[in-house]
């Protein structure tokens with residue numbers, strides 16, 4: 001053992017009563033031999049010293065970055081506390097989903113969470129698993145994409161203990177898959193427009209699939225201590241797709257409805273919801289007709305358990321259930337017939353069975369019996385006879401003998417349970433008729449499917465009975481499938497593909513399964529069946545036989561006789577050892593209805609009762625109660641199977657009833673056969689606390705579930721093997737965008753698939769240890785595909801960006817051209833406007849000048865005239881003198897050109913014909929202003945529009961002009977009158 005692994009500062013997990021606490025190494029020194037002496041401090045600051053080696057030393061903690069990794073398979077230290085802390089810290093951040101290799105862990109939030117909004121649904125469409133946060137929708141999308149890829153059937157297995165959230169998760173998965181948008185949108189073709197229409201109303205099929213929920217929940221769910229809406233049966237819903245991958249229908253299969261609940265409930269639990277809903281929701285007239293009352297406490301089958309959840313919610317749910325029945329085609333009349341059977345069961349439970357001295361007795365006019373028989377269409381006296389008596393058939397004769405009251409009660413209850421189970425089976429058949437068409441047409445049209453299995457998780461209580469035995473048997477088989485799927489098949493493939501691979505050990509649970517189901521030598525179920533058929537069979541003799549036949553060295557690892565419990569046996573399950581109490585095993589396994597009662601019921605006067613029994617007893621291989629249409633083609637889709645409640649020797653005649661254990665075994669077998677044909681996706685639901693409190697996390701409880709669901713083992717298997725394998729061609733086609741665009745198509749043309757694979761992996765800089773080439777396939781370790789997918793989407797996004805950029809450049813070019821045209825046009829028009837103003841000013845000034853000249857001339861003439869009249873010479877000013885001598889303007893004329901003048905508006909312009917008003921420039925340089933004014937006046941004079949480029953009116957900046965017409969002070973935006981400011985439209989990638 002090296003000290004560097006535990007250098008000071010190393011983060012570790014320390015054992016505590018509540019599991020583990022985080023801690024840190026203070027110091028590490030060598031002890032004797034291989035051992036280390038560690039001084040540690042836990043998170044509460046308490047110090048402790050540990051001396052030892054190997055497993056005695058604390059487990060290592062992951063770096064903070066990985067501590068809440070969204071895939072547990074990426075944890076660098078993969079141990080129980082790391083896994084637990086990762087799930088816990090994510091849950092604390094309100095992240096309820098975490099990947100664990102190929103499994104999605106879902107921790108129940110116990111309150112509505114904003115994780116299933118239409119926006120979130122949209123964001124998962126067409127996205128690869130791992131691209132976004134872990135989510136149920138990612139698994140559903142993965143299954144859908146896998147189905148699109150090769151048309152293979154898919155199954156999403158949702159498991160977990162009661163109340164962990166299986167049913168809710170399964171519903172969400174189905175809602176996602178059945179959504180019309182998911183079906184029309186492939187991973188490669190998603191557009192924003194597509195995504196936006198996702199939330200458009202549900203399709204008809206989706207409505208029908210959703211309608212199954214209130215029905216199955218009303219008839220198959222009940223309030224238990226662990227869950228107010230606990231499903232008391234397992235179900236497999238198969239969504240069927242046609243060649244265009246459009247959903248065409250669905251099929252529902254159910255497993256092992258809990259029958260005992262009908263006649264008995266614990267004080268804190270309830271019977272099936274439907275009974276309370278019936279009492280709360282039926283109008284009083286109907287209640288009266290059925291002999292019911294809104295106070296359900298008068299019925300023995302309803303008053304043993306705890307209070308109703310809420311009368312209001314029962315009433316609402318009843319109406320929702322009635323609507324759902326209508327959607328699947330069960331009209332009001334048929335509904336009333338169903339309610340009659342249900343009330344018959346409640347009345348059956350109220351039949352008063354008394355104990356006479358030795359025998360059981362029932363009053364001939366017992367009102368409950370009369371009502372029940374009326375609704376069931378059975379003769380009351382015959383019913384009474386066979387409830388308090390039994391008939392034993394020997395070789396030579398039939399002997400009828402009385403039974404005791406408790407035995408008669410058992411007979412009565414077994415009949416109720418049997419009828420209820422038949423009704424449930426009939427309903428499932430009716431649902432299937434609605435979802436697949438009368439003759440299973442949808443199933444016949446279907447090409448492929450996605451199934452969602454919502455099944456009870458591993459159970460272990462203080463007292464475990466026959467139900468736990470069956471549930472754990474189912475989980476053993478599912479775990480075996482999981483191991484086979486992830487591991488065994490993987491290894492077989494490695495061998496077939498000749499890749500170098502070292503076989504790693506894994507806990508194969510086949511011996512446990514053999515112990516439970518084997519026929520030869522007989523396993524537990526076979527021994528139970530054998531004992532159940534013996535008239536004198538008992539729980540004690542069953543246990544004796546178990547111990548005699550199974551407590552052998554060969555079974556040492558899987559079968560144990562508990563030391564302290566004498567009426568029990570222990571099985572070493574893959575999750576943990578569970579001790580089962582044998583009491584009640586035989587009775588529950590038999591769950592028999594006396595032959596006489598069966599005959600009475602199958603020949604009932606009530607046609608609907610006959611139909612219900614007939615459907616449940618005889619329909620083993622068809623979808624509907626109707627005879628199959630001769631024209632209906634055979635479905636390609638494997639059927640998860642429904643085993644009849646009875647094996648018959650003929651319709652409605654002698655019925656040999658199989659035991660519950662054998663029914664369950666056979667339906668599980670069919671289910672497993674079907675799972676083997678599909679790609680399987682796993683969702684493990686976890687229950688964070690027993691009190692159903694939101695966001696409360698009890699580490700030890702979750703740890704037990706993590707162990708039971710085999711999460712650690714899963715991670716080990718996933719990370720050890722090559723979970724992804726692709727045919728060279730499939731891989732090449734998918735990742736072709738990664739390689740050089742000149743080389744790629746050439747290689748495709750020459751079908752050099754392997755070469756393309758090599759180039760793709762080189763592009764992704766994938767380490768050699770992370771992949772291997774087989775004969776026909778490439779094998780990849782976990783994470784490689786995610787890297788390549790990331791690169792691929794980066795490349796595809798880059799192409800998209802390039803296109804966007806080019807479109808932008810072209811749009812800008814067009815815009816600039818447009819801008820120039822606008823500016824040119826504006827220059828032209830402004831130039832023209834200024835020239836016009838200029839001409840007007842000039843004309844005005846000229847007129848004024850001429851007027852002044854004329855007035856001066858007139859004045860001079862007047863002065864001359866005056867002088868002449870007066871006969872003397874008129875004195876002139878020096879300026880006037882100059883003017884006279886030089887022929888140039890006088891003082892006043894010069895003043896007209898003075899830019900220093902305050903009176904700018906009186907700016908005078910020179911006469912183009914060499915007016916005598918020209919300033920006297922000879923002998924001095926003109927001032928700059930004078931020169932500019934002269935230039936200005938000359939250029940403007942020509943009125944040549946082609947010279948607008950040299951116009952004195954110029955733009956100061958592309959979008960601002962100063963104009964002479966506005967005194968040069970007002971600045972006008974160029975585009976204001978001609979165009980809007982350019983704006984970027986992201987959807988068209990154009991400037992507008």
Ligand SMILES: Nc1ncnc2c1ncn2[C@@H]1O[C@H](COP(=O)(O)OP(=O)(O)OP(=O)(O)O)[C@@H](O)[C@H]1O
Pocket residue numbers: 108109110111112113160161162163164165166167168169227229230231232456685
């Ligand atoms: N994703 C979720 N968001 C919010 N609440 C949830 C979610 N999943 C489960 N819940 C809550 O947990 C309760 C129990 O869930 P659900 O009925 O699905 O458990 P389950 O595992 O199917 O139990 P059972 O095996 O007894 O049928 C639900 O009624 C609901 O209140």
